Each structure stands twice: as structure tokens, then as C-alpha cells.
Amino acid sequence: MAIKPCAYAAVADHSTLSKRIDTLLASFTIQPASALQGKPAHSMVTGPGIRIENCKNYPYHKQRSPIEGYMTLANDIREGLRIGLQAMTGNGPMGKLHPYHRKQAILLLDLLESSQQKIFRCVEDKTFAYAVAKPPPELFAQYQNDKVIRDIPFPGVVIDTYRLSGFLTRKHEPSTYRDFFKLDDHQIAEHLAGNPQRMERLHRYNNLKALVFHEIVHWLGHAHTNMRPDVVDLYETCFFGGSDFISDAGSNMEFQQRACSILKDSKLWDANEKQQARLWRKQGYDQLKQDMRKMYD
Numbered sequence: 001m002a003i004k005p006c007a008y009a010a011v012a013d014h015s016t017l018s019k020r021i022d023t024l025l026a027s028f029t030i031q032p033a034s035a036l037q038g039k040p041a042h043s044m045v046t047g048p049g050i051r052i053e054n055c056k057n058y059p060y061h062k063q064r065s066p067i068e069g070y071m072t073l074a075n076d077i078r079e080g081l082r083i084g085l086q087a088m089t090g091n092g093p094m095g096k097l098h099p100y101h102r103k104q105a106i107l108l109l110d111l112l113e114s115s116q117q118k119i120f121r122c123v124e125d126k127t128f129a130y131a132v133a134k135p136p137p138e139l140f141a142q143y144q145n146d147k148v149i150r151d152i153p154f155p156g157v158v159i160d161t162y163r164l165s166g167f168l169t170r171k172h173e174p175s176t177y178r179d180f181f182k183l184d185d186h187q188i189a190e191h192l193a194g195n196p197q198r199m200e201r202l203h204r205y206n207n208l209k210a211l212v213f214h215e216i217v218h219w220l221g222h223a224h225t226n227m228r229p230d231v232v233d234l235y236e237t238c239f240f241g242g243s244d245f246i247s248d249a250g251s252n253m254e255f256q257q258r259a260c261s262i263l264k265d266s267k268l269w270d271a272n273e274k275q276q277a278r279l280w281r282k283q284g285y286d287q288l289k290q291d292m293r294k295m296y297d
């Protein structure tokens, strides 16, 4: 027997969720401690128990004050959450998504509002990724060999500001810089001992709110896959205007629309895992990532 949903309850629930999001966003007041002024900060606490560590050079190593990097990251986290949570709950410009995503928003709010500390740690030239999230405990095992991830507690995110900036790593042999990257002796010396070199072919990540939100979604246990819906990539593409690796506006708009329509497909999100994998291929949704890669700059 079908139970008729109570319209009033649905409305009440909706406004409760909006209030939770508003309260969360309002908690991001950043009051720089006077002790920080004039000297580099090592950490700062903001929002719902978010601790930002070692981020004076966030994002592109051009800070004009010791706290600018921390403020910029706090702002990116808040704005990423604003755009992401509003979209997940059906209040974004793309309109209503399948209710599954609303449930994900509630899980994320539960985690963010919990007393658990959330860490955002910046590192320099330590990883080959722009950022990496520490997944929930049941998924820790796959990261056992990754020291950078092993060292932070859940929920946490490590951001490599060398990768964000598009800097070349300093970890190669000198001959690699000469033969592969075509740097001359002066450039190699400057790169290794002075300022790291920025390479045009190394992408500088621009949409940092999208990147930060992407990492936060990994806290829910969603991993990347092409066998079934990749929730993390779909959210980034639909909510944040396509891909950071594509500069063509028309393509980004097309990919964004494709991702959003996947997030609205009730057959897909109502299905169990096995059916989802089948639908993913049958509907050609597995083509989205491949089509996007073809359009990378």
C-alpha cells in the first residue's frame, strides 16, 4: 500500500535543511588572532570545526600577508559548500535533482556539524595530485602506502600548492629538467635552489571552490569509477560549470548539462548497485568522462 507523503512535513523538512546550511555557512567567521599578525601562521580554526594547517602559500604562492592564504582557503571551503549543498538539496540553478542527492547533503551536514575536527593541510611538492581527501575508515586500506594521506586523520584533505600553482616538481634528477623539460643550466639552478619554475603545460587549478568541494564529497566514501555513477565527478561537473581542464565555454556548458541530467535520472538513482552499473553503460553515461577528456586543453 502506498503511503501518501504529507506535504506539510516535506515543506518543514525543506526549510530545516536550508536553515542547517545557512547556520553552517554563517559559522565561517574568521577572526585573525592578533598573535598571528606579522608572523606566519601555522594553523587557523574556522567554520564547523575546520582546522586549516600550513596554508600560508595557498593557492599560488603569492600571499601578501601571513594570513591571506588561510582566509582564501576558508572562503573557498565556505563558497564550495554553499554552491554544492544548495545544488544537492535542489536549490541550485540546475533545479531539483533526484532525492538521493538530498540524502547525501544530509549525510554531509551530519558530518560537518559533528564535533569531529576536519583538517585541511597544505603541503608543497609532496604529492602528484592537486588535492587528496582522507576517505572514511572503511576505505583507509587503499591508502596505506601513501604517507601524505596516512598522516592526516579523517575527515581531512591535503592540498599541494605546488600542483595547484602549476609548478614543476623539484623531485626529478637534474638531467630530467635538461632533457625532458628543456631547461638550461641557469633555469635548473633557479628551479632547484630558488623559485620553482611554472610550466605552461602543467595546469594551474582555477576553480578552487570546485576542487575543495570535490574533496569534501570524498568524505562520504564515494570513490572514482567509470563502472557506475561517479558521484564526485558528476557533482563537480554539474554544480561548478564543467571541467577546470576545459577552457571552451560551449563544451563546458554541454558537459555540465549532461552531468546534471544524469543526477536527475530517477531510474538510475532508484536502482540497486548492480542495476546501476548496467544502466550506466546502457544509457551511455560512461561516455561522459571520455568525451570530456577529449576536450581537455
Ligand SMILES: [Zn+2]
Residues within 6 Å of the ligand: 214, 215, 218, 224, 232
Ligand atoms: Zn577525487
